[in-house]
Amino acid sequence: MIATRLGGYDLKSPLVASCGTVGSVVDFAGVGDLTAYGAAVAKSVSGTPWAGRKPPRMGSTGAGMLNGIGIQNPGVVRWAADVGPQLESVPTDVWGSAVGKNAAEFAEVAAKLSGTTVRAIEVNLSCPNLESGRMFALDAKAAAEVVAEVRQSTELPIGAKLTPNSEDIVSIADAVATAGADWVVLGNTVWGAGFDIETRRPLLSGVVGGYSGSPIKPIALRCVWEVSQALPGLAIIGSGGVTSGSDVVEFLLAGASAVGVGTVHFASPRIGGRIITQLRRYMSKHRIADIAELVGAAEPW
Numbered sequence: 001m002i003a004t005r006l007g008g009y010d011l012k013s014p015l016v017a018s019c020g021t022v023g024s025v026v027d028f029a030g031v032g033d034l035t036a037y038g039a040a041v042a043k044s045v046s047g048t049p050w051a052g053r054k055p056p057r058m059g060s061t062g063a064g065m066l067n068g069i070g071i072q073n074p075g076v077v078r079w080a081a082d083v084g085p086q087l088e089s090v091p092t093d094v095w096g097s098a099v100g101k102n103a104a105e106f107a108e109v110a111a112k113l114s115g116t117t118v119r120a121i122e123v124n125l126s127c128p129n130l131e132s133g134r135m136f137a138l139d140a141k142a143a144a145e146v147v148a149e150v151r152q153s154t155e156l157p158i159g160a161k162l163t164p165n166s167e168d169i170v171s172i173a174d175a176v177a178t179a180g181a182d183w184v185v186l187g188n189t190v191w192g193a194g195f196d197i198e199t200r201r202p203l204l205s206g207v208v209g210g211y212s213g214s215p216i217k218p219i220a221l222r223c224v225w226e227v228s229q230a231l232p233g234l235a236i237i238g239s240g241g242v243t244s245g246s247d248v249v250e251f252l253l254a255g256a257s258a259v260g261v262g263t264v265h266f267a268s269p270r271i272g273g274r275i276i277t278q279l280r281r282y283m284s285k286h287r288i289a290d291i292a293e294l295v296g297a298a299e300p301w
């Protein structure tokens with residue numbers, strides 16, 4: 001059985017299509033294989049439209065990918081009107097993702113997303129939008145304030161998306177769980193940069209952006225491990241560098257109950273079905289009837 005439970009939320013599959021890598025989800029549904037996923041997260045939206053950063057906003061680094069999109073989005077009102085009515089056509093649960101410049105904006109977005117058929121809300125605390133330019137997820141108090149306001153604004157389950165860039169991810173996870181998050185997503189991209197040696201220009205207009213893909217898997221696994229060891233009751237989605245069934249197993253062993261699939265979609269939009277086939281093969285080889293047997297099942301030395 002590959003169905004899993006995330007806090008009180010039942011997922012038919014442990015795969016969650018990661019925010020920002022499957023567009024509005026509706027557009028991705030035409031090219032991807034969303035039947036393999038328990039849920040798919042639509043691109044983060046804010047209270048007002050955000051233009052995002054100037055190009056170039058994506059860069060290939062040889063291993064992994066850099067992006068500095070800056071959460072370009074049409075604002076939640078427009079999103080709910082244009083994308084909202086199409087969500088029913090998507091063959092899996094769709095979750096919304098809220099961003100904002102302050103707790104009130106996050107709460108407003110969450111309330112408006114709740115007026116559509118999204119089944120849960122990710123609170124994207126890991127983009128640099130504090131007035132100071134820092135991320136909410138780097139500050140336990142600021143992160144908890146956002147989650148507490150979002151909790152007041154919606155009945156839907158809430159996932160808090162944290163950053164691997166934080167110094168002490170356990171204390172941030174603890175703060176957002178206490179403030180009302182039903183699960184945490186660990187994590188988001190890792191700060192990175194790259195340069196074109198011919199033009200001598202940075203790969204991204206904003207120079208520093210988010211690094212994602214296979215090379216960040218050990219960093220995400222470390223975050224999952226630290227939080228699952230310190231806060232054993234807290235449900236976790238592992239996110240970072242997943243491309244195969246064995247990657248999924250690693251995240252489950254570290255303590256995640258579900259796993260994000262992100263950057264790999266740009267090269268292989270139909271990867272989800274293959275990952276599930278590999279996961280099932282591993283389970284049958286090791287006589288595992290239920291993936292719950294794998295969650296947090298890493299053996300000590």
Ligand SMILES: Cc1cc2nc3c(=O)[nH]c(=O)nc-3n(C[C@H](O)[C@H](O)[C@H](O)COP(=O)(O)O)c2cc1C
Binds near residue numbers: 067069187189241
């Ligand atoms: C191009 C791109 C855009 C992204 N946009 C968002 C976003 O809007 N909101 C968010 O929470 N995460 C966003 N992410 C982060 C991914 O959801 C994911 O957490 C991260 O890339 C790590 O997983 P991966 O290595 O499987 O891609 C984005 C990632 C990429 C590559």
